[in-house]
């Protein structure tokens with residue numbers, strides 16, 4: 001049996017049993033394996049990892065762990081300055097777009113409400129989610145660690161919170177999004193973009209009360225759904241203000 005020493009930093013410790021959190025620990029192994037496989041076997045999805053040091057040198061996921069190695073593993077967006085050393089993925093996704101697993105419908109709705117590109121369907125299968133994340137460079141949001149361990153997934157995030165409103169706050173904080181919200185620019189039903197539309201063009205589709213009281217309308221460029229600033233809008237405003 002060979003032994004390597006591992007130390008995980010910051011929120012990566014969420015994935016470890018208590019005795020292994022925030023300390024260096026020994027891990028025995030028989031066959032030399034890639035550092036990616038060893039990190040995942042310890043419970044941490046590779047999508048959470050941004051930097052790996054082996055004996056102080058940055059290495060990529062394919063690095064083969066050796067007897068006696070000291071491996072330090074850092075999360076995405078760790079605040080210490082790691083720019084001079086190599087990160088395991090080419091670059092963070094600056095155009096923040098998401099694809100969400102089938103359990104996160106409410107969160108998808110909230111993200112769309114704030115204008116974020118959030119792909120969601122309640123019938124996506126795991127391999128579709130992984131493929132969409134890869135092909136469209138979307139951050140895969142899920143609470144399922146195994147989903148994030150799929151090879152195709154480059155950018156993902158494992159939500160810690162279980163309640164949708166808290167999940168939204170978690171995502172906004174994690175990806176530093178509070179400055180890039182564009183509330184009421186996206187369709188809640190299909191994720192399409194909204195554009196202003198003249199009342200005459202859609203008047204025949206409005207309930208009589210709405211036709212009488214509202215003048216300003218937006219329409220989804222993808223599915224055609226019409227939006228106006230009715231009571232639903234006021235409730236969403238309140239919700240957004242409550243996020244602080």
Ligand SMILES: [Zn+2]
Pocket residue numbers: 187188189190191192220221222223224225
């Ligand atoms: Zn739509």
